[in-house]
Amino acid sequence: MPSDGLPKNLEPLAAGDPATIGPYVLSGKLGSGGMGTVYLGSTPEKNHQVAIKVIRPELAFDEQTRARFRDEMENARKVASFCTAKVLDHGTFENRPYMVTEYIAGTALAEHIAENGPLDSSTLHGFALGVAAALAAIHRTGLVHRDLKPANVLLSISGPRVIDFGIARAMNTATNHTQTGIVMGSPGWMAPEQLLEEKVTTSADIFAWGCLVAFAGSGTHPFGNGDAMTLGKRVLFAEPRLTGLAPPLDRLVARALAKEPGRRPTAQDLLLELAGGEDTSNPNDMVSHALHQSWRPNLPPMPPGPPGMPHPGHQTMTGMRHPAPGQYQAAPPMPPPAHQTGNFTHQAHQQHPGHPPQNGPGQAHPAQAQHPAATGPIPMVPPPEQQQQQRAPQPYVPPVPPPPHRPASPGKRRGVFWGLVIGGAVLLLSTLLVIVLALNGQLSGQGSSDGAGDGKPGTTAPPEDAVPPAEGADKNEPPSAGADGAYVSPDGTVRYQIDKAHCVDELAGRSSTNGKYCVIEMKLENLGEQAIDFDAALQQMVTSERRWRQAMSPTSTEGTDPLWSTIEPGTAAAGRLVFVLAADEDPDSLELYHHPDEDSTRADLLTVEE
Structure with a gap:
């Protein structure tokens, strides 16, 4: 502001x-x-x-x-x-x-995740609690929200706010102001019963709550990316991929995403378990107290408004701690989506198809273009600029061991600097020892058995907060290219050729970032018998800092590359992957997935042309 x-x-x-x-x-x-x-x-x-x-x-x-x-x-x-x-x-x-x-001064969850990555575990708990409290209040009036999604939840200084009742409906009303046969809601955030046009109850909002919390905690949608039909199919038949959720959220989100409405908890159940209160407790006081303990949104400090105008951060719930100046570090953001406010989409001058059109009363939200075949906005989940837990530029993910570190080429890793310092110190000491021995006449016939070469540059252990690979990533075997420089998938059905890797400060078709864009030009050859739909959301990069970055969804221009069309058996397709890295990071390797259920193929980027 x-x-x-x-x-x-x-x-x-x-x-x-x-x-x-x-x-x-x-x-x-x-x-x-x-x-x-x-x-x-x-x-x-x-x-x-x-x-x-x-x-x-x-x-x-x-x-x-x-x-x-x-x-x-x-x-x-x-x-x-x-x-x-x-x-x-x-x-x-x-x-x-x-x-x-x-007017609520805040940031839509979709925009926050795109710019800052997932919420840390404490803030995530407060987020889940605040949204559950809002749903409990909505459901107590006999309403079903029906459109709970990242654009309709604002992260304010005082807590999360659920907005936009544009398609909310009373459970006991037959009123319908939409066309018959049109499914109301946003694909990817609708419960199975909404997709099947069955009776919609408050349980549908609970399913959306589960998707929302999973997205906020990991930066990725639990059912992946895709168009309306793809996401709908996954919601109906696939199991969600849940990562980065601490207890009790892991258990509550899994229950909320049950296919059968009757197996999901109620909003009141969620509220009581997350806040630790009793049925007789005053819900406002209970939630306010719980949020006071856990709500730490990574929002920039807001300067005072004009004279006579209250500070935006004080317009909502009381009893919240406000961030001290400089408490939250700015993260290198992903390109922010277009903005919209209210129930009416506002398209910014630059459109980014990977971001969902959002609605909400009088707030700043991300937006996206409409898909011609969809019945509602397509929730291409914005790929997060991942951040480490407790460090704004990195994502919170569960701490598991990262893949083994491999020697680096000069100029590629900051770790090389410290390796050279240590190696240089050992060399200097060895040289001094040789000189001293020579001066004392003791060098004759003696060879150095000293293991001075043990301190190899680039072999320092990865930092403890390194972000782990996705499930299925190869953690043991280093990448091994064939004679032609290509990499073949473990199941032998795909050959990847990495042609070029380069990083730039700005990229046509994408908005500016505090970090840098890294573009990978590649070709995929289908050696198998099944068609392949290459999904950007599955592709990951390992950086020189041992962090894992998720590929961005292609823009409308990038989406015309053959790589993003169905790749039939016996054919090849070229295109490019785009990642956002922090300014101090460089590309190290890729983890490429041609199917979410198959093991990844690791491709080294240190030897690729820049």
Whole structure:
């Protein structure tokens, strides 16, 4: 947030935008989309910031749009403001309904993960608790949210907030303002019963909670990446891949992702177990106390707003600790997705197809393009700039031993420096000893049996906080290229040729990063009998710092490379993988997967042309 107290993504009012809506003075535009526009405004009395949603002029007389807007407003007003955005006012402006909600200064989970990587274990517990508390409040009113996803949860100073009741429905109503046969929700974040168009209950929100917590804890979707059909198939028939979750979240998330709704816990069950309270406890006090102990969002300190305006971090729950200046280090972010606010998608000037279109009342969110074959936004999960636990630039992952370290080429690893220092010191001492012995006439006939060569450069152990490989990565065998420089997969069905590896500060089609982009130009040859769909989400890079980085989803331009089309048996396809690395890292090797159930193929990058 700039020093003037306005959000960084706020657009200035255009010629066709109003200066005021009702009694509210507008400061700028937060977002817009197919149904309407969200503005940032201020209250006339105390100059408090608010978010104002208003229907687009051309839809002012569309009864279906107006009915959906009324439903959203009524549903939002039913829910206690605890862990949600409070509805403050509503009215009509030039025959266009509008709704006023509190403006929450925060970052959508999707954007935070894309820029900073997964949440650490303590913050993750607070996140899971806060979202469960919000769902419990929603469900107590008889509503089902139906669209819980990373864009609809904001990470504020005071805790997570669940937003956007645009498609929420009462469990006992037959009201339907959408077309028959259209599945409402976001692919990848919908429960099996939603996909099958069966009766949707509060259990559907619990399934989404499980996906959300797994995503927040690992930076990857538990059912992987893909289009609507691929994700839907996995949700229905595949088991989730759960990593990086500490107890009790590992057990609770596994239960929440049960295929059968009746086997999932309720929001109240989750709330009580995570907060450690009793059924008779006051839920607000119980959650507030628990969040006070665990909520540590990696959000940048927010400067004071204009005179007379409260600090955004104090608009929500009380009793929270605020981060001290400099407490959270800035991480080299992944390219941030486009921004959107409110229930209406706002496409930024640069579109990144790997990020989901998101909705929420008056907040800054990531967005994405619509897929023509999908019934809703496609949740291509933003690949995280991974970070280590307790260190902002690295991801939290379970501590297991990393693969063995291999000798490095000069200039490729920082560890070489210390290896040379140690080796140089040994050499210097040996030289001095030789000189002393020679001067004393004791050198004749003596050879050095000293193991001075033991301190080989680059053989220092990886740091204790090194990020481990994905399950199935080869941890023992070093990469071994064939005579042609290619690598064949363990099952013999794929040959990889790494043609070029280079790193750049900026990359066309992607936004700037505090780190650097590393581009791998490669070719995949299908030697087997089954077609291959190469998935960027499965591909990993090991860096010179022994960290594991996940490949980014291809942009629309990169997605035209043959590598991202189905590769039939007997054919080959070329393309490129893109990774984001910290400024002090260099590429070391790749772990390539042609199928999630097969072992990886390790490819050395130290000998590849730059």
